Amino acid sequence: MPDKHLSSEFDAELGAISNRVMEMGGLVEAQLAQAMYALSHFSQETASQVLERELVVNRMELEIDRDLSGVIARRQPTARDLRLLIAVSKTIANLERVGDEAARIARTVQQLMKAGLSTRMRLPVADLAYEAELAMASLRKALDAFARLDTARALEVLKQDDQIDQEFDGLLRKLITYMMEDPRTISASIDLVFVAKAIERVGDHAKNLAEVIIYVVKGTDVRHAPMEAVEDAVR
Amino acid sequence: MPDKHLSSEFDAELGAISNRVMEMGGLVEAQLAQAMYALSHFSQETASQVLERELVVNRMELEIDRDLSGVIARRQPTARDLRLLIAVSKTIANLERVGDEAARIARTVQQLMKAGLSTRMRLPVADLAYEAELAMASLRKALDAFARLDTARALEVLKQDDQIDQEFDGLLRKLITYMMEDPRTISASIDLVFVAKAIERVGDHAKNLAEVIIYVVKGTDVRHAPMEAVEDAVR
Numbered sequence: 001m002p003d004k005h006l007s008s009e010f011d012a013e014l015g016a017i018s019n020r021v022m023e024m025g026g027l028v029e030a031q032l033a034q035a036m037y038a039l040s041h042f043s044q045e046t047a048s049q050v051l052e053r054e055l056v057v058n059r060m061e062l063e064i065d066r067d068l069s070g071v072i073a074r075r076q077p078t079a080r081d082l083r084l085l086i087a088v089s090k091t092i093a094n095l096e097r098v099g100d101e102a103a104r105i106a107r108t109v110q111q112l113m114k115a116g117l118s119t120r121m122r123l124p125v126a127d128l129a130y131e132a133e134l135a136m137a138s139l140r141k142a143l144d145a146f147a148r149l150d151t152a153r154a155l156e157v158l159k160q161d162d163q164i165d166q167e168f169d170g171l172l173r174k175l176i177t178y179m180m181e182d183p184r185t186i187s188a189s190i191d192l193v194f195v196a197k198a199i200e201r202v203g204d205h206a207k208n209l210a211e212v213i214i215y216v217v218k219g220t221d222v223r224h225a226p227m228e229a230v231e232d233a234v235r
Numbered sequence: 236m237p238d239k240h241l242s243s244e245f246d247a248e249l250g251a252i253s254n255r256v257m258e259m260g261g262l263v264e265a266q267l268a269q270a271m272y273a274l275s276h277f278s279q280e281t282a283s284q285v286l287e288r289e290l291v292v293n294r295m296e297l298e299i300d301r302d303l304s305g306v307i308a309r310r311q312p313t314a315r316d317l318r319l320l321i322a323v324s325k326t327i328a329n330l331e332r333v334g335d336e337a338a339r340i341a342r343t344v345q346q347l348m349k350a351g352l353s354t355r356m357r358l359p360v361a362d363l364a365y366e367a368e369l370a371m372a373s374l375r376k377a378l379d380a381f382a383r384l385d386t387a388r389a390l391e392v393l394k395q396d397d398q399i400d401q402e403f404d405g406l407l408r409k410l411i412t413y414m415m416e417d418p419r420t421i422s423a424s425i426d427l428v429f430v431a432k433a434i435e436r437v438g439d440h441a442k443n444l445a446e447v448i449i450y451v452v453k454g455t456d457v458r459h460a461p462m463e464a465v466e467d468a469v470r
Contacts, residue, residue: 186411
């Protein structure tokens, strides 16, 4: 067992890692907002920025994971602390995937622009923006819950996921209608279907984050559990 | 440091967990094969079986993760052993996601049947089956590499991923052509786009498994690394 002195050093190291995680979270949040801006303004420049930022996010994931391994090797943490360190590793894996989704959206923007998107085409930009707002709100809430180890907030994230899924279903139906009305828009519409899917998956990643937080604080693995069981665990 | 006796008990526990992981791998492999069968034969019964099996796979993930936590708590493993235990946790997370993709395909089959799929519609079933064959071969190879901690095999998995991606791109183009030729098939075709995407993601999960194996054996984190760097790490 580490003595008091070692333990406070451990806390300091953990605090530093936690700050890096929040920094990474802020980065992917901004990346996603930029990707949505690139889509609504057809900005080649912003799309490129999102893709450059992906490299930074990927590197951060590797660095934080390396720091975690270092702490584990040096401190031989207790089982409880270890649970926290593994949770951090899962958290950054999820954040990296959010960065992937943002990059996917940015690449779609580039593709649409290269294909010379017809101005006659109706784009459900407002709907996509709304879906993205919901997903970003979930992500922000999950990061907030992580920073404070706040399970009540984590629970809110889990409860909001249905709303994002419904928004995605509505968007899909709308895009199918557009395609049927004007088959020339099919190819571009499929691209937008994948954008809608990428946003929906950001919601899933936020949900994964929330489940990790509940596990760390309560010790209960709530993945795949019905909502009442999750509420019981958090209570 | 654990003494020899503890260490051999640790090995036995690890061996038991490893067997469970292989069992889980076999289960998701079969689940995916069943999902593809349900699609090509429009079998409601097989689709239901896939969905039932998802619950089993989800439970296995939770159980193996709990076993891992138990080993960590009891054995206070060294940093090196811990790397292995964390790798197993990442492996089963990936396998569970393969199960999710299979379930997604099964739900799509149910949806297509409920919508009373027009017999006039051309289905690129052969192409989807071929894409699935590639993805399943990658998954099998990754599981094999896991069982033997064989980095050469893991490297092969990484190299094959491009082929699956190309197959997906070809399928997408074909489906877009079908939709343009007969807009009445748009809704069903979109469902098949998601099936093709689910299969492509199975390839991604196999790739993630392969990266974890290289990390465990070589200690090098090859995520996001260019192929030459990965080859150097494995050599």
